[in-house]
Structure formats: structure tokens, C-alpha cells
Amino acid sequence: MEVIVNDMPVEAAQDGSVATLLEKMRISGPAVAVLLNGELVPAAARASSRLCEGDRIELFRFVAGG
Amino acid sequence: MEVPVTVEDSWNAGGHRFSSRLLMGTGKFRDAKTMADAIRTSGAQLVTVALRRLAGGSGGTDDLLGPLLELPGITLMPNTSGARNAAEAIRAARLGRELSGSPFVKVEIHPDPRHLMPDPIETFEAARVLASEGFAVMPYMPADPVLARRLEDAGCASLMPLGSPIGSGRGLATAGMLRIIVRDARIPVIVDAGIRAPSEAAAALEMGCEAVLVNSAVAAAGDPVAMAAAFARAVAAGRDAFLAGLMPRGADAAMASATSPLTAFLSPVSP
Numbered sequence: 013m014e015v016i017v018n019d020m021p022v023e024a025a026q027d028g029s030v031a032t033l034l035e036k037m038r039i040s041g042p043a044v045a046v047l048l049n050g051e052l053v054p055a056a057a058r059a060s061s062r063l064c065e066g067d068r069i070e071l072f073r074f075v076a077g078g
Numbered sequence: 079m080e081v082p083v084t085v086e087d088s089w090n091a092g093g094h095r096f097s098s099r100l101l102m103g104t105g106k107f108r109d110a111k112t113m114a115d116a117i118r119t120s121g122a123q124l125v126t127v128a129l130r131r132l133a134g135g136s137g138g139t140d141d142l143l144g145p146l147l148e149l150p151g152i153t154l155m156p157n158t159s160g161a162r163n164a165a166e167a168i169r170a171a172r173l174g175r176e177l178s179g180s181p182f183v184k185v186e187i188h189p190d191p192r193h194l195m196p197d198p199i200e201t202f203e204a205a206r207v208l209a210s211e212g213f214a215v216m217p218y219m220p221a222d223p224v225l226a227r228r229l230e231d232a233g234c235a236s237l238m239p240l241g242s243p244i245g246s247g248r249g250l251a252t253a254g255m256l257r258i259i260v261r262d263a264r265i266p267v268i269v270d271a272g273i274r275a276p277s278e279a280a281a282a283l284e285m286g287c288e289a290v291l292v293n294s295a296v297a298a299a300g301d302p303v304a305m306a307a308a309f310a311r312a313v314a315a316g317r318d319a320f321l322a323g324l325m326p327r328g329a330d331a332a333m334a335s336a337t338s339p340l341t342a343f344l345s346p347v348s349p
Contacts, residue, residue, distance in 0.1 A: 018131050044132065045173040052172050055310050070131060072173050076113065077128025077159055078103025078244070078293030 013065040024063050031058040033069065044074045087317065089288045091124075091266050092214025092235035094153065096126055098123045099283060100313045101155070102269065103293025104146060106245075107302060114145035116296050117152070119342035121308035126155045126184055126291070129170055129177070155216060156183040164203035171208050182272075183208060185239070186218040194244040198225050200234065209233030218270050226259045226267075236265055238291065241282070242272030245294045249278045255283070260286040275304075276312030283316025284324065 015024045016034070024033050030046055031052050046053040047070040053061050063069075088097045102122035107113035117125060127143060146152065149298040156174025161167035164187065175256055185204050188194040196218050202225065205215045214235040221239035229237060239259055242248030250256065250270060260267050266288035273279055279290045292309055299305035328335060 018133075039132075043177070045129075045176045047169075047173070052176060054176060072129050072131055072177070072320055074127040074154075074156070074174075074177055075130045076104040076107065076143070078105040078126055078291075 013063075015063055015065070015069055016039070016066045017069045018071055022069075028063050029059050029063040030063065031067070033063060034058065039071065043073055047072070087321070089266055091216070094182075094214070096123045096289075098310075098313075099289040099317055100279070100309055101126070101270075101289055101291040102296065102306075103291065104128075104143070105293050106297035110143070110145045110296075113297070114149060116302045116306040118149055119303050120292075120296065121310050122150055124155050124182065124292070125154060126157050127174075127178075128157050128159050130160070133200045153182060154178040154180045155182040155184050157186045157218075158204070159186045159188075161187050161204075162189045162200075163187065163197075164200040164207070167204040168202070168207050169205070171213060172211075173179045175213070181212065181214045182216060182235075183213045184216045184218060188218075188244075196220055196240070198222065201225075202228055205234050206232040209235075212228055216268070216335070221255035221259065221345050223255060223258045223262060224225055226263060230263060230265050234265065236268050236288070237263055238268045238270035240271040241269045241278065242276065247274030247294065248272050249274055250281055253281075256282070256287065257285055258295055276308045279309055280312040280316030280319070281305050283313055287318055289313070338348070 013026055014021050014025055049068050080315055088095050092135050098121045100120050101124045102115055102117050103126045104119050156178050158167035158170040161170050167185055167187050173275055174183055185201055187197045188199045189197055201217050201219055205217045209215045209232055216236045216238050217229050218238050226237050231267040242251040268289045268291055269287050270291040273290055273292050274295050282290050296302050296305045
């Protein structure tokens, strides 16, 4: 099935979770914050957060700033 | 014999105690090592970072901030830069807390990139909601005493009025308003934005500000690490001067007040 990650279509496993998607994208956990359809998914809830076709995932990280 | 007791001069925001009165931003440094060296030299304990969406499909490690996170004694203060309204700032603050584990958030909502002036209405609304969620809210704000009181009543941990526009290096252009805010505030006042020279940071501390937040002045200096050291000394000197109490200002700019005796120069001193 297809989900949208930061506006890009990405192939995800059926019944996959946020955690398995990040693993597949080789994104290390704690450095990235995740919104699923606009809602924050805490790191501890990533394995239990199931994905559905068309879900919108947004990934954020820290950058330099004042 | 009495032993003199040294009381550490510290300040408090959001229930956290800090000894350094210099807060540092992480933007504009030429590389991560210079940034980390400058921050270490500055002695800063509260350090701002920004949040951005990952570029499509890229990895999640951040080389820029890696060296920073290895510095001991640093508390991160994620900012909400890029937010154009309260809803976006609240969302950014929650993401920042998830990433940093820090309760501090620098609420920063500036809709117009030309002047980057903070939107007072959206800033107030975001601060109100985030304070109620337990954040230590540090609002970047116009130097407006009325807004300052409203933000304080909303539960902010500090007030961060601007000295002049972000990155402008125009110093304490708002000095008159800053004095009113400092006089009336019951929470720390931190000058954020506009500072170019260490003397301006010292001036902010001399007028009773609790701290200053500096970024461009260090990052864009010829030698950022040396400038960080200069700011650390200036902030300490300004604080010492505030505690010592400045002499009263003369009422009339055209009138002097002699420090040496003016009479009897050629006469014998009377016994």
C-alpha cells in the first residue's frame, strides 16, 4: 500500500506500523519526530501505530536556529 | 572568625536554575565544530534549535547538531520559527518537546520575513495554550510592556523582548521600553534579538535584564569562539554592575559634578 511521507509517495507493508516504516526508510528513531495525519506519534507508540492506505506521515528533526 | 559565604548568582526559569546569563542560538555558524566550540566557550546552558521537515527520504541523523548534543550541561530550547500562527507554533512546540525531552520552548511567530517582527496576538495565544500544557514558555515578543504583563499572567516562564530586529545588529533600540518591562516584570526578562556587540549585552544586564540571547553576533563574528568568550565576560560584567548599583544619572546634561576639590588650589589647606 502507499502512504505519503513528507509529500512523497512511499510503499509501505500491509498492516505496517510507523516503526516498521521508519526502519524501512533507515531512519533512526529518537532523532526524528513523527506526525501521523497531523497527530504527534510519541516514540513509545510507533510500534503500535498501524498505517492505512493514503496515511500522511510527516517527519521532523532539529536543525540549527536562533 | 566568620567565613564569607559565596552565594552563587543564579536565575530561575520554569523551575530550572541557571548560572549562565548568556543564552545562545545555533544558527548561521560556518560549521558544527565552530558552533559547538563557541557554545562551550560561552558557558551557555540554554541553547536554541529549530525544527524542519526532513527532506524527502533522507536519513534521520543530524550531523550539525551531533557535536552540540555531546556538550555537557546544555538544555535545549526548541524554537517555533517558521510558524505563521498560534496553531503552527503549538504543533512545533509539541514536536520539539518530543525530540528534546526539554520543557523549554521559544515561541517565535513572525509572519513577515522582511522584518521578522513577532505577531503579538498569535504569540499570546500560543503562549497561553502551551503554558497550560506545562511548557516553560519563553516568548520572543515586541518590547511592549502591556503585552509583557499579559504574557506573564498567561503563565510564561520568561519574557524575551527584542532589542532590534532579528539579525539586524542594531542593538538595544528598544531600551526605553525594555526598562519599563524590567521594572514591572515578576519573571525573568531576556533580551532576544538585535544584539551585535558585547557592550550591548552588558548594557542589557546593567538595566536589570536577567540574561540575553545571542546568535548572529557570535556566529557572524570574525572569530566566533573568541566573540563567545567576549560575550561571556560582558554579561558577567553587566550583571556585576547591576548588583553593585549604578550611580544616579545627572539631571542636566550640561552640568558636571566635580570629583576633585575646585577651590583653594593655590591656598594652604586649612587645618
